[in-house]
Amino acid sequence: MERLLIQHCGVDHCAYLRGRSLHNVRIERLWRDVRKDSLESYRQIFTYLGNTGLLDMENEIHRSCLFLVFxxxxxxSLDRTRDAWNHHKVRTARNKTPIAMFELSRETAIRRGYWTGDMGDDLNTAADPLYGYDGEAPLPPITEQHGEPEIVSQEPVGIDAEREADICVNDDDELRGVQELMPDFDFGRNDENWGIDVYCEAVLLLKSRM
Structure with a gap:
């Protein structure tokens, strides 16, 4: 990865960090905040719905309404957490915000002539299962290969494979069909109950129209 980044961005770009894992503390803290501030409430909601029999992930109606409502x-919620993170002051960076650090580093790169303007690949490109894989690339030196385990992905690929692995997901046709059956239903309405009431109403209405 280091060699790839140097080849792509140049030595002066400093597009990577080499060091011990203690440098991951900041990003690990971010993941904790994302779960605590954005995701934990919804995990509890889904657990509650499942425990009370209001949510059955094997049920297409339940799955579709769950997705469209939540x-x-x-x-x-993730957007709010992102904005809060991007604008919070980092003590170890002289109280600069992440946005300020990015802009300052970008301006420095432009001034020194190694800013490419390349913000990375688009989402469709990066979603390719073989993204980042180069079958013709030379192997790293044998000293760097020693002791590295071969990682084989166990993640199912495709909706059918995910359902076979008991990972219940909605496909686009299911969601489109629900929206066509309920064109006037406001899935985003604020029910002052975290969306639970809207979800239950959506399930009952969809059952009546199918």
């Missing part, structure tokens, strides 16, 4: 809410 996906926008979860995304909005």
């Amino acid at each position: 996906q926008p809410r979860i995304q909005a």
Whole structure:
């Protein structure tokens, strides 16, 4: 990865960090905050719905309504957490915010002539299962290969494989069909109950229209 980044960005870009894992503390703290501030409430909601019999992930109606009601809410929560993180002051960076650190480093790179303007690949490109794999790339030196375990992905690929692995997901056709059956239903309405009431109403209405 180090060699790839140097080849892509140049030596002066400093696009990577080499060091012990203690340098991961900041990002590990971020993951903790994301779960605590954005995801934990919804985990508890889904657990509650499952325990009370209001949610059965084998049920297509339940799955579709769950996604349409809660996906926008979860995304909005993640957006708020992102904005809070990007604007919080980092003590070890002289109280600069992450946005300020990025802009300052970008300006420095532009001034020194190694800013490429390349912000990375788009989402569709990066979603390719073989993204980042180069079958013709030379292997690293044998000293760097020693002791490194071969990592074989166990993640199912495709909706059918995910369902076979008991990972229940919605496909686009299911969601599109639900939206066509409920064109006037406001999935994003604020029910002052974390979306639970909206979800239950959506399930009952969809059952009546199928």
